[in-house]
Amino acid sequence: MIKTGSEHIQSLKDNRQVYINGEVVKDVTTHEAYRRTVASVGKLYDFQASPANLEMMTFETPDKPGERANRIWQLPHSYEDLVERRKALEAWTEIHGGFLGRAPDHVASCIAGMYMGLNVFEEHDPTRAKALADYYHYARDNELYLTYVIINPQADRSKAANEQSDPHLTAGVVDQDAEGLTIRGAKMLATGGIMANEVFVTCIQPLRPGEEPYAISFVIPMNANGLKILSRKSYEESSPTVYDNPLGSRYDENDSVLYFDDVKVPWDRVFINQDTAMCMRQFHATPAHVYQNYQAQIRLMVKMRFLLGIAKVTAETNGVVGFPQVKEMLGTLAAQSALVDSLVHAMEVKGGMKGEYFIPDAHTLYAAQVLTQQLYPQVITMLRELAGGGLIMLPSSVADFGNPELRDLIGKTQQSPTTSSEGRVKFFKLAWDAVGSEFASRHTQYEMFYAGANFVTKGHSFRTFDWDRCTHLVDQMLDSYSLENEMTNFKTAAE
Numbered sequence: 238m239i240k241t242g243s244e245h246i247q248s249l250k251d252n253r254q255v256y257i258n259g260e261v262v263k264d265v266t267t268h269e270a271y272r273r274t275v276a277s278v279g280k281l282y283d284f285q286a287s288p289a290n291l292e293m294m295t296f297e298t299p300d301k302p303g304e305r306a307n308r309i310w311q312l313p314h315s316y317e318d319l320v321e322r323r324k325a326l327e328a329w330t331e332i333h334g335g336f337l338g339r340a341p342d343h344v345a346s347c348i349a350g351m352y353m354g355l356n357v358f359e360e361h362d363p364t365r366a367k368a369l370a371d372y373y374h375y376a377r378d379n380e381l382y383l384t385y386v387i388i389n390p391q392a393d394r395s396k397a398a399n400e401q402s403d404p405h406l407t408a409g410v411v412d413q414d415a416e417g418l419t420i421r422g423a424k425m426l427a428t429g430g431i432m433a434n435e436v437f438v439t440c441i442q443p444l445r446p447g448e449e450p451y452a453i454s455f456v457i458p459m460n461a462n463g464l465k466i467l468s469r470k471s472y473e474e475s476s477p478t479v480y481d482n483p484l485g486s487r488y489d490e491n492d493s494v495l496y497f498d499d500v501k502v503p504w505d506r507v508f509i510n511q512d513t514a515m516c517m518r519q520f521h522a523t524p525a526h527v528y529q530n531y532q533a534q535i536r537l538m539v540k541m542r543f544l545l546g547i548a549k550v551t552a553e554t555n556g557v558v559g560f561p562q563v564k565e566m567l568g569t570l571a572a573q574s575a576l577v578d579s580l581v582h583a584m585e586v587k588g589g590m591k592g593e594y595f596i597p598d599a600h601t602l603y604a605a606q607v608l609t610q611q612l613y614p615q616v617i618t619m620l621r622e623l624a625g626g627g628l629i630m631l632p633s634s635v636a637d638f639g640n641p642e643l644r645d646l647i648g649k650t651q652q653s654p655t656t657s658s659e660g661r662v663k664f665f666k667l668a669w670d671a672v673g674s675e676f677a678s679r680h681t682q683y684e685m686f687y688a689g690a691n692f693v694t695k696g697h698s699f700r701t702f703d704w705d706r707c708t709h710l711v712d713q714m715l716d717s718y719s720l721e722n723e724m725t726n727f728k729t730a731a732e
Contacts (some may be wrong), residue, residue, distance in 0.1 A: 239295060239305060240380040241286045242279030247265050248434055249275065251460040255431060255493075257468040271431050272469035273479070278382070278432045278554035281329055281340065294325050298377070309532075310377035312353055313595045319585050326535045335540025336488040338533070338683055339429030344437055347529035348373055351508070353594045354523020358508065361515050369508045372456060376435070384459075386495050387436040389451070398444075398451045403548040408438065408497045409450035410511055417503040418453065418510065418527055427493040428683075430466060433459055436495065441520060441689075442493045452516045452721035454509035455502045463498040472676040480635040483667050485676030491698040524596045530688060531597045535607050537613075537684070538581050541574040544616055551623045554664055556654040566619055573612055580605040603697040606688045613684040620672045628669045632662055 255262040257270055265271045285294035285307055294303040307326040311318065325344050333340065351358070352373040355435050358366035376383065389398055389407040398407040405411065408422035424438060439454035457464065473489040476482030509515045520526040547571050552558040557566075580601060587598035621628065630650075637643045638659070651658040671677055688694050 238453060239286045239291065239307070240269070240282050242276075242281070242283035245282045245380075245382065246275060246279045249432060250457070253460040253466060254464060255468055257471060257474075262468075265375075265431050270468070270474040271491065273473055274489050274491070275432045277333060277337070277487045278450040281332060282380075284329065284332060290328070293328060296322075300374070301378070304378075306377045307341075307345075307380060309342040310349055310373075312349060314593060315595050316585060319588060319595050319597065323535055323585065326532060327539055330539040333488050334484070334543040335536045335538075336484055336680065337429070337490050338536065338680075338687060339384055339433075339490055340536070341433075342427075342532050343536075344385045345531060346532040347385065347525050348376060348383065349436065350525030350528030351519055351523050353596070354519075354525065355526070355590065356592070361509075361512070361518070362506075365508050365510070368505050371505065372508075376456075381434045382429075382432065382437050383437055383456070384427050384430040384433040385439070385579060386427050386430075387437075387439050387441040388425050389423055389440065389442060390423050390494070392446055393442050397448050399447045407451050407510070408453075408495075410453060411450075411499065413510070416632070417501055418455070418507060420453070420497040420500045420502055421454075422451075423494055423496045425492075425494050428457060428494045428687075429465065429490040429496050430495070431468065431491045435459060436464075438495075438497075439509070439519065440516050444516060446513070448511060448513040452509065452511050452513040453507070454516060454519055455507045457500065457502055457506060461500050463500040465496040465498060467494040467496060467648045468503050469493065472674075472679070477674070478635050480663065482670050482674065482676065484670040485674055489676060509520045524591055524594065527597055527599050530602055530606060533687065533732070534577070534584070534602065535580050535611070537609055541577050541616070544620065544671065545570055545574045547671055548620055548623055550664060551620070551627070551668060553655050554653045554661055555624075555627060563569045566623060570616060570619055577605065577609060577612070582610070600698065600701040602701070603694060603701055606694040607691070607698050610685050610688065610691055610694060614681055617672055617677070617681055620668070624665070624668060625671070627665050628673050631665055631669065718722055 249266050250264055253265070255265055262268045262270070266275050278449045284290055291305070294308060296303050296308050296311050297305050308322045311322045313319040313322060329340065329342060351369060353371055355366055358369050375381075386408075390632045392401050392406055398404075398409065401407070405422045408420050408424045410418050411421045412419040413426055420438075427433075427436060431435060435456050435457050436457050438456075440451055444452050459466065469492050471489060471491065472482070472485040473487070476486035476489075509519060532720070537617070548567060550557070552563050552567060557563045584597035584605070587601055590596070632638070632647055632651075637647065647662065648658040651661045653661040656664070669677070
């Protein structure tokens with residue numbers, strides 16, 4: 238049965254322990270810090286459940302003929318399957334313009350990628366592999382929205398997790414028995430966790446000897462006993478009207494630190510237990526890391542289109558779209574957007590089979606990450622340059638339109654050759670929320686670091702590039718001449 242928006246929203250009324258502004262949130266679906274964003278997620282599920290979108294957004298599950306599931310869980314067996322799934326992800330992303338970085342399709346892609354590499358888990362531990370396989374089917378069939386926490390608290394980065402002043406700062410195993418593991422400590426960042434059903438907990442950072450207690454991989458519900466969700470400041474709560482902050486008021490997915498206060502994890506939810514090597518293998522020996530970040534690039538592709546729309550309307554609203562220097566800037570932005578679009582399509586075209594599944598090309602994916610980490614802040618800067626003071630010479634709030642004198646002054650001071658004064662203000666409120674607000678600033682930081690620091694993505698690019706093909710060309714050229722032959726030719730010419 239395909240989940241609707243109201244069903245998802247109802248599933249979040251589960252007494253999860255969310256803390257914000259010094260208090261525990263009674264209900265995230267109605268709290269002013271989260272309710273609009275929760276409603277926005279609900280619209281994603283209503284979109285997929287619409288009869289008009291059912292074929293595009295869902296697929297028939299091969300193990301349960303006649304039943305359908307969201308394509309975020311689809312395992313592609315061909316290039317055509319991969320493209321069909323991408324089109325569904327694009328359609329979903331267009332609803333939020335790419336501003337929900339951890340929408341349901343991201344971590345679902347990770348779990349699906351791990352499942353596609355089930356043989357890696359089976360070689361490690363057949364029992365843990367069964368837990369993963371069972372969970373994939375459970376999450377798919379129940380349409381769970383998952384977030385994840387895969388990074389340790391920053392603390393003293395020069396020290397290992399077990400060398401910190403508090404050995405339980407980072408979430409790790411403090412006990413295990415016949416029922417499962419007991420976890421104590423913190424993990425970051427549960428982006429989207431406020432409106433997710435469950436959380437995937439593991440470590441993507443390389444772990445050293447002695448850090449085995451932190452080398453774990455499991456999934457638990459967001460309302461698990463002892464799980465504390467420490468919310469950052471809510472941009473939605475700081476945005477009382479949609480008009481003044483059309484993005485931050487509806488798409489602030491939130492980021493949270495999770496603290497595990499002796500949380501019990503049953504064995505059927507544990508995929509890895511205290512094995513540092515396997516923690517890395519779950520991502521890089523399976524399609525998981527590529528598949529989840531392929532989704533992220535699809536999202537960014539749509540987001541770039543949205544930002545290009547902001548750029549074009551900005552130029553038109555200010556009457557400068559015909560200026561040569563503005564055309565030059567828009568042309569550069571168009572090329573940058575096309576770069577992201579082309580890389581996504583190239584990942585698919587250059588993809589190949591991994592076992593029975595068709596997977597995007599790894600190096601093209603990592604090349605895209607390296608480039609887009611640098612690209613996004615450049616795009617934001619260019620949008621700022623296009624808009625100039627228009628982003629900040631705006632009425633204080635929608636309430637200003639309720640004062641007849643102020644409304645008249647707004648009409649005189651907010652003029653445009655393409656729209657009314659109200660239309661100009663409305664557009665630039667949107668542009669500011671995409672480019673310059675606190676919400677927008679968080680997104681710039683997110684796009685620069687969600688995949689890891691620059692040296693991490695560049696390392697993935699180095700690791701997956703076909704260096705032999707390149708060095709072969711150099712060797713081939715070197716082999717086409719020799720010192721001996723050249724000396725002989727030199728002597729012959731001299732004689």
